[in-house]
Amino acid sequence: MSESSEVIIVGAGPVGLLTALGLARQGVEVTVLDSEPEVVRSPRAAVYFHTTISILKKLGLADEAHAIGLSSTEFAMHWLETGEVMRSDMRDALEPGQEFDHNLHFGQHILAELVIAHLDHLPNARVLWNHAVKALAQDARGVRLAADTDEGEVRFSAHWVIGADGARSTVRQLAGLPFEGMTWPDRFVATNIDYPFLDFGFGYANMVVDPDNWAVIGRLGRENLWRLTYGEDAGLDEQSILERLPERFAAILPDPSVPYRIDNFSPYRVHQRCVPSFRVGRVLLAGDAAHACNPCGGLGLTGGVIDADALSDTLGAVIGGRAGESVLDFYAAERRRVFLEVTSPMSANFKRLLSEKDPARRAQDKAEMFAQAEKGGAEVRASSLAELIKGAPMPVEPAVA
Ligand SMILES: Cc1cc2nc3c(=O)[nH]c(=O)nc-3n(C[C@H](O)[C@H](O)[C@H](O)COP(=O)(O)OP(=O)(O)OC[C@H]3O[C@@H](n4cnc5c(N)ncnc54)[C@H](O)[C@@H]3O)c2cc1C
Numbered sequence: 001m002s003e004s005s006e007v008i009i010v011g012a013g014p015v016g017l018l019t020a021l022g023l024a025r026q027g028v029e030v031t032v033l034d035s036e037p038e039v040v041r042s043p044r045a046a047v048y049f050h051t052t053i054s055i056l057k058k059l060g061l062a063d064e065a066h067a068i069g070l071s072s073t074e075f076a077m078h079w080l081e082t083g084e085v086m087r088s089d090m091r092d093a094l095e096p097g098q099e100f101d102h103n104l105h106f107g108q109h110i111l112a113e114l115v116i117a118h119l120d121h122l123p124n125a126r127v128l129w130n131h132a133v134k135a136l137a138q139d140a141r142g143v144r145l146a147a148d149t150d151e152g153e154v155r156f157s158a159h160w161v162i163g164a165d166g167a168r169s170t171v172r173q174l175a176g177l178p179f180e181g182m183t184w185p186d187r188f189v190a191t192n193i194d195y196p197f198l199d200f201g202f203g204y205a206n207m208v209v210d211p212d213n214w215a216v217i218g219r220l221g222r223e224n225l226w227r228l229t230y231g232e233d234a235g236l237d238e239q240s241i242l243e244r245l246p247e248r249f250a251a252i253l254p255d256p257s258v259p260y261r262i263d264n265f266s267p268y269r270v271h272q273r274c275v276p277s278f279r280v281g282r283v284l285l286a287g288d289a290a291h292a293c294n295p296c297g298g299l300g301l302t303g304g305v306i307d308a309d310a311l312s313d314t315l316g317a318v319i320g321g322r323a324g325e326s327v328l329d330f331y332a333a334e335r336r337r338v339f340l341e342v343t344s345p346m347s348a349n350f351k352r353l354l355s356e357k358d359p360a361r362r363a364q365d366k367a368e369m370f371a372q373a374e375k376g377g378a379e380v381r382a383s384s385l386a387e388l389i390k391g392a393p394m395p396v397e398p399a400v401a
Contacts, residue, residue, distance in 0.1 A: 005031035006319060008145060008158040010133045010171050012039065014108050015287030015304040016164030017115040017127075021059050022312025024125035026399040028319050031156070032125075033147055035132035035165075039112045043192050043264045045301035046107050046220045046227060047072075047205065050090070050100040051390055052302055055309045057099065058398075064114055069104035070222045072204035077369060080210035080252075084366070085201060086373050095387055105204060106221045108301055136161065136174040136283070143282050160315060161283045164308075167271070169289035175280040181273030181344075184294060184351070186231040189241055192220060192264035193228055200254035207296070207354055209362070213251040214354035216296055225263055228252070229295060231355060232267065241267050270294040272344050278307075278332035286311050291339040296350035303343050303389055307335050310394045317396040327396050338391035346385060 007023055009016045012034035020030045048056070048065070056062045077086040091101050119125040131154065135146040143161040147154050163171025172179065197206075197217060208215040215230045230248060232241050242265065250256040271292045278285045287304030314331045317323035356362045 002155040002157065003031075004157045005029050006158065007031070007160045007162065007315065008033060008143070008156055009162040009164055010034075010145075011163070011165035011169075011287075011289065012036075012112065012116075012127055012129070013164060013166055013287065014045075014111050014115070014301060015289075015308045016162065017112050017119065018055075018059065018305060018308035019162055019164060019286060019312050020125055020127075021115050021118055021122075022308060023316050023319075024119060024122045025059065026312070026316040026320060027124060028316055029124045030126075031158075032119075032127040033131040033133055033145075033156070034127065034129055037129050039109050039116070041109045043190060043220070043227065043266065044108050045295070045298065046105050047218060047298040047302075048104045048106075048111075048305075049298070049302055049385075050098060050103060051387070052305045053100045053104055055305055058309070059115075059118075061114060061118065065104055065106070065111070068110055068114070068221075069106040070204065070219060071102045072105055072219070073102045074203035074205070076201070076203040076206045078202075078206060078208045079366060080208055080213055086366075086369055087203065088373055103205070105219055110221075133165070133170055133174075136171065138280075138282050140281075159282065159319070162311065162315075163283060163285045163289045164287050164304075165289050167273075167288040167292045169285070171283065172275060172285060172289050175283045175285075177275045177277065177280065177285075179271075179273045179275060179292070181271060181292075184270045184272075185234055187234045187236070187241070187267050188229055188270045188295065189232050189245075190227060190229045190264075190266045190268065190295075191245070191262055192225050193260050193262050194224055195226060195228075195253065195260040196224070196258065197226055197254075202254070205298075207350070208252060209354055209356070209366070211355060211357045211362070213248065215252050216354070218298075234269075238267055272348055274336060274339050274344065278336055279328055284311060284315065284328065284332070286335075290335070291343070293339075293344050293347040294351050295347075296354055297347045297385070299343050299347045299385070299389065303335075303339060306338075306390060310335060310391075313394050313396050313398050316399055320399060322399070323396045327394065330395055334391050334394075338389055342385075342388045342391075346388075
């Protein structure tokens with residue numbers, strides 16, 4: 001059996017689905033293939049910066065995202081050893097022309113389901129579950145794919161293929177691309193817990209600085225569930241991590257005598273990695289398939305959503321005859337540049353800041369952060385992460401849907 005589609009996107013994660021919606025809204029025929037039977041629901045990213053909300057608005061998703069999500073403006077940095085807290089509010093440092101003065105918090109699986117509900121209304125878009133892509137070949141005219149399904153192997157052909165199949169991307173491997181970079185020596189443990197953080201001066205988004213008991217703590221959405229991520233010895237197996245968890249929480253939580261409920265627990269390895277090229281002929285990569293970073297700072301999915309927006313604009317323009325293929329090279333080079341020059345170093349620096357072992361460097365970091373917070377306004381804006389990770393605009397006019 002063989003099927004064809006103008007564009008095939010491998011991976012129905014948030015990046016693949018948003019790219020599909022961006023293309024389908026321009027009239028492009030899109031097929032999304034995913035190896036799983038439904039949206040992956042494991043707890044992962046949950047914070048959408050204001051720049052991401054602007055992209056959701058462009059796709060007609062902002063109202064629903066606001067109806068679902070928790071609006072948040074405050075960030076707090078806590079120093080465990082001294083109890084000091086530095087607070088900032090993004091409303092004090094708005095960018096000129098900034099559309100939204102807040103971030104939104106809700107699980108990425110909820111975003112994926114929201115996008116699918118919109119794709120379901122478009123006759124030129126479809127999502128096929130239980131399709132594990134395993135082979136790929138391309139020539140000047142198009143790309144051929146093979147996927148394993150419950151009914152056996154199915155073959156597809158497309159003019160363009162997008163690999164949005166996550167950090168272990170099969171498309172990246174089939175395109176012959178290495179995933180260059182490093183893996184952090186410690187393990188990250190993502191837990192979802194019910195705990196009254198607001199009663200202890202925590203904001204909706206927090207970082208805890210400590211050489212041993214550093215943590216990232218953020219509320220996951222409207223219900224009182226929080227993601228508490230901390231670092232653990234990579235030599236420990238999952239059972240040992242679970243056994244040590246009460247001891248670790250006792251050191252991290254502001255009052256460990258207050259009961260907490262663990263809703264989810266997931267230790268994982270974290271990388272700073274990127275492909276040497278986001279484009280190989282008619283195969284393009286986006287999201288975690290192209291780049292991976294540690295979650296301190298919430299930059300992983302943010303970068304992927306910006307990829308999705310840039311790629312649907314550029315590929316849509318090429319398919320619609322409004323631009324030549326060179327805009328795809330622009331996409332590939334610019335999104336890689338932003339990852340290597342901005343996203344990866346910043347996320348790595350967040351991780352260093354949180355877990356800095358040298359007391360003198362830790363003191364210097366703290367002094368610099370308080371000084372920065374005092375300045376506020378324009379000087380804070382100049383280093384605004386959300387703006388830097390947007391990168392240069394794609395050299396195409398977005399199509400009118
Ligand atoms: C525990 C955890 C916590 C995280 N926390 C944060 C956070 O707080 N902030 C943040 O910004 N980021 C976080 N991340 C990272 C964030 O989840 C990713 O950046 C995001 O999921 C990337 O989206 P994606 O669509 O590129 O890939 P994914 O969400 O990984 O989606 C890839 C899809 O491809 C499918 N697929 C894979 N292989 C194939 C194949 N061969 N054929 C067909 N389909 C295939 C998969 O089933 C999946 O649906 C976290 C990640 C983890 C694991």
